[in-house]
Amino acid sequence: MKHKVVIIEDNIPLSDAFAEVINTTNNFQVINSYDNCEEAIERLKFDNASIFLMDIELPGINGVEGTKQIKKIFPKANIIMVTVYENSEVVFDALCAGASGYLTKSLNPEELIDALNECIDGGAPMSIKIAKMVVGSFQKKPSKIELSKREKDVLLQLSEGNSYDSIAENLFISKNTIKFHLKNIYIKLQVNSNIEAVQKANKENLL
Amino acid sequence: MKHKVVIIEDNIPLSDAFAEVINTTNNFQVINSYDNCEEAIERLKFDNASIFLMDIELPGINGVEGTKQIKKIFPKANIIMVTVYENSEVVFDALCAGASGYLTKSLNPEELIDALNECIDGGAPMSIKIAKMVVGSFQKKPSKIELSKREKDVLLQLSEGNSYDSIAENLFISKNTIKFHLKNIYIKLQVNSNIEAVQKANKENLL
DNA sequence: CTGTAATCTACCCAATTGGGTAGTGCTTTA
DNA sequence: TAAAGCACTACCCAATTGGGTAGATTACAG
Numbered sequence: 001m002k003h004k005v006v007i008i009e010d011n012i013p014l015s016d017a018f019a020e021v022i023n024t025t026n027n028f029q030v031i032n033s034y035d036n037c038e039e040a041i042e043r044l045k046f047d048n049a050s051i052f053l054m055d056i057e058l059p060g061i062n063g064v065e066g067t068k069q070i071k072k073i074f075p076k077a078n079i080i081m082v083t084v085y086e087n088s089e090v091v092f093d094a095l096c097a098g099a100s101g102y103l104t105k106s107l108n109p110e111e112l113i114d115a116l117n118e119c120i121d122g123g124a125p126m127s128i129k130i131a132k133m134v135v136g137s138f139q140k141k142p143s144k145i146e147l148s149k150r151e152k153d154v155l156l157q158l159s160e161g162n163s164y165d166s167i168a169e170n171l172f173i174s175k176n177t178i179k180f181h182l183k184n185i186y187i188k189l190q191v192n193s194n195i196e197a198v199q200k201a202n203k204e205n206l207l
Numbered sequence: 208m209k210h211k212v213v214i215i216e217d218n219i220p221l222s223d224a225f226a227e228v229i230n231t232t233n234n235f236q237v238i239n240s241y242d243n244c245e246e247a248i249e250r251l252k253f254d255n256a257s258i259f260l261m262d263i264e265l266p267g268i269n270g271v272e273g274t275k276q277i278k279k280i281f282p283k284a285n286i287i288m289v290t291v292y293e294n295s296e297v298v299f300d301a302l303c304a305g306a307s308g309y310l311t312k313s314l315n316p317e318e319l320i321d322a323l324n325e326c327i328d329g330g331a332p333m334s335i336k337i338a339k340m341v342v343g344s345f346q347k348k349p350s351k352i353e354l355s356k357r358e359k360d361v362l363l364q365l366s367e368g369n370s371y372d373s374i375a376e377n378l379f380i381s382k383n384t385i386k387f388h389l390k391n392i393y394i395k396l397q398v399n400s401n402i403e404a405v406q407k408a409n410k411e412n413l414l
Numbered sequence: 415c416t417g418t419a420a421t422c423t424a425c426c427c428a429a430t431t432g433g434g435t436a437g438t439g440c441t442t443t444a
Numbered sequence: 445t446a447a448a449g450c451a452c453t454a455c456c457c458a459a460t461t462g463g464g465t466a467g468a469t470t471a472c473a474g
Contacts (some may be wrong), residue, residue, distance in 0.1 A: 095345035123335035124342035128328060134341055135331035138302035148450060161403035163430070177452050183433070184450095192432075193460090196368035198402055202409070355420060370460070384422050390463075391420095399462075400430095 002029040003120055006049040008066065009082070010035040010058050014105070018053060018082075021109040028116050035059070037066030044073055051119055054099070056083040056090060064090070064097045071098035078119045082107070088133055095134070101125035143204035145188055154181040156207045159198040209236040210327055213256040215273065216289070217242040217265050221312070225260060225289075228316040235323050242266070244273030251280055258326055261306070263290040263297060271297070271304045278305035285326045289314070295340055302341070308332035350411035352395055361388040363414050366405040 005028050009015040012035065019030040032047050034040040038060050040052075052070065056063035067079050080101040081094045091102055100119055103111070104127045115125035126134065147155065150171075157167040164182075168175040186192055189200045201207055212235050216222040219242065226237040239254050241247040245267050247259075259277065263270035274286050287308040288301045298309055307326055310318070311334045322332035333341065354362065357378075364374040371389075375382040393399050396407045408414055 092345060095342055096347065098346055100342065118335060121335055122339055124338040126338065126342070128325060128330035131331040131333065131338070132329055134345075135302055135307065135333075138299060138341075139305055140303065150451060158402065159406060161398065161400055161406065163400070165430090173451085174453055176454060179432080180452070182431090186432085191368065193368055193370070194431075195365065195401055195405055198406065199366060199368065357421065372460090380421085381423055383424055386462080387422070389461090393462085401461075 002027055003051060003116070004029060004031045004047065004049040005051045005053065005116070006031060006040060006047050007033040007053045008035075008037060008040045008058065008063070009033070009053065009055040011055070018112065021112055022116065025113055025116075028113075037061045037063065037069070041066065041069055041073070044070065050076075050078060051116060052077060052079045053082050054079050056081060056085055056094065064093050067094060067097040067099050080115060080119060080125060086129055086133075088137075091130055091133055092137070102130045103127050104129065140205040143206055145204055145206065147185065147188060147206055151181050151185050151188070152207060154178055155185055155197060155201050158182070158194055159201060159207060209234055210258060210323070211236060211238040211254065211256040212258045212260065212323070213238060213247060213254050214240040214260045215242075215244060215247045215265065215270070216240070216260065216262040218262070225319065228319055229323065232320055232323075235320075244268045244270065244276070248273065248276055248280070251277065257283075257285060258323060259284060259286045260289050261286050263288060263292055263301065271300050274301060274304040274306050287322060287326060287332060293336055293340075295344075298337055298340055299344070309337045310334050311336065347412045350413055352411055352413065354392065354395060354413055358388050358392050358395070359414060361385055362392055362404060362408050365389070365401055366408060366414065 005022055007015050007018055007030055009018065015033050015035070019033060022028045022030050028051070031049060032043065036059055054063045054067060058066070061069070063081060063083065067081070070077050070079060078100045079098065080103060081099045082103045082105060084105050085091070086104060094102060101115055101124050103115055103125060107115070107127065118125040153171055154167060157170055162170065164175050164178045167178050171178075182194070182197070185197055189197050191197050191200055212229055214222050214225055214237055216225065222240050222242070226240060229235045229237050235258070238256055239250065243266055261270045261274060265273070268276070270288060270290065274288070277284050277286060285307045286305065287310060288306045289310045289312060291312050292298070293311060301309060308322055308331050310322055310332060314322070314334065325332040360378055361374060364377055369377065371382050371385045374385050389401075389404070392404055396404050398404050398407055
């Protein structure tokens with residue numbers, strides 16, 4: 001029983017090349033190729049594929065949006081993006097949309113087959129550069145804004161939704177002191193409201 | 208010129224096995240092995256290694272903390288975690304600490320060498336399961352809390368630090384309407400302050 | 415057609431927050 | 445020893461926000 005693969009790619013020669021490679025394997029089979037998402041989505045249930053190779057730049061709805069729609073109907077679908085985009089925003093959008101993997105189009109046949117296998121093994125095949133980007137996204141660079149220890153304490157409490165009174169209680173200092181620290185925090189973060197301070201602290205990973 | 212590798216692993220037979228494998232290659236060389244981070248950090252500059260294989264469970268400071276410290280001194284160090292932990296918190300902590308890769312200890316010699324090569328190619332070698340976890344972390348499951356379109360508008364504006372007055376101006380509705388929507392939002396999110404609402408919206412990916 | 419949900423507006427009052435000024439005391443660094 | 449930074453407290457006032465009540469309009473589904 002071969003795993004069914006659907007290719008969604010508007011570059012027909014490339015699509016055909018993928019299909020040819022995949023059909024040489026003895027555990028994968030391309031059961032349909034489309035040059036747009038709309039058609040592929042219509043035939044979703046009919047094709048009943050387990051893996052989708054998805055281009056991003058497509059006529060009509062793009063690959064990221066298409067991924068969302070396919071995952072909505074077929075949550076178990078494994079969708080591997082195959083694209084030239086290495087732009088971080090596109091990569092993260094695709095992953096957020098539900099892509100299981102992300103390959104750049106420079107891949108060779110062997111890599112493609114490896115990726116398919118990794119995919120059905122429950123993995124997340126990624127090109128080297130993509131893996132690096134993804135891992136890099138966890139490595140938050142330390143902010144250049146420096147808060148004192150006490151300021152961090154106060155801001156953390158604030159971010160948890162505490163009022164000045166609660167913060168004062170929790171930190172065993174007076175409410176006035178909370179205000180004092182907040183004022184300094186606002187200056188350091190260049191904001192002038194509690195929400196902005198918390199949002200900026202989130203963004204800058206200050207807590 | 209071989210790439211210098213340092214192994215930090217308190218399981219000596221395992222450490223020796225890694226070293227043996229690595230030393231069979233013609234582009235990597237284990238220049239030192241340690242059974243704790245402290246010693247490795249002391250000898251950082253002396254060893255001048257480009258790749259570190261780091262265990263997580265170590266006597267004294269653990270591998271995650273050790274990774275932070277090494278990256279602080281040697282930002283260019285490539286640190287690959289090699290560990291039995293597949294617990295998501297540990298994985299993400301390690302990546303946040305600056306690890307370039309994350310392998311589980313079930314790896315075979317070939318995988319180890321592949322990982323080293325991928326690492327010096329600027330990649331992020333990961334075991335299949337880890338890659339899946341990392342990619343999965345992007346796929347935020349949609350919240351079950353449902354806000355109306357207008358409520359989302361208001362909450363988004365609020366999260367950007369706007370006051371009720373600004374939001375009213377931006378959305379061309381009265382300040383009272385902002386209050387009205389906020390009240391409903393607070394009920395739906397089960398909070399009772401602007402910060403809590405914004406934080407919860409962030410957490411639940413409501414915007 | 416009727417009810418329900420969403421959107422919109424208004425008014426009132428109490429509580430919270432933001433901004434300013436003015437001090438004290440402690441520790442670290444120059 | 446002086447200066448600088450951090451932590452702390454107090455008081456005042458204006459602005460903002462939270463909670464309650466009351467009502468209007470539109471749109472959509474049963």
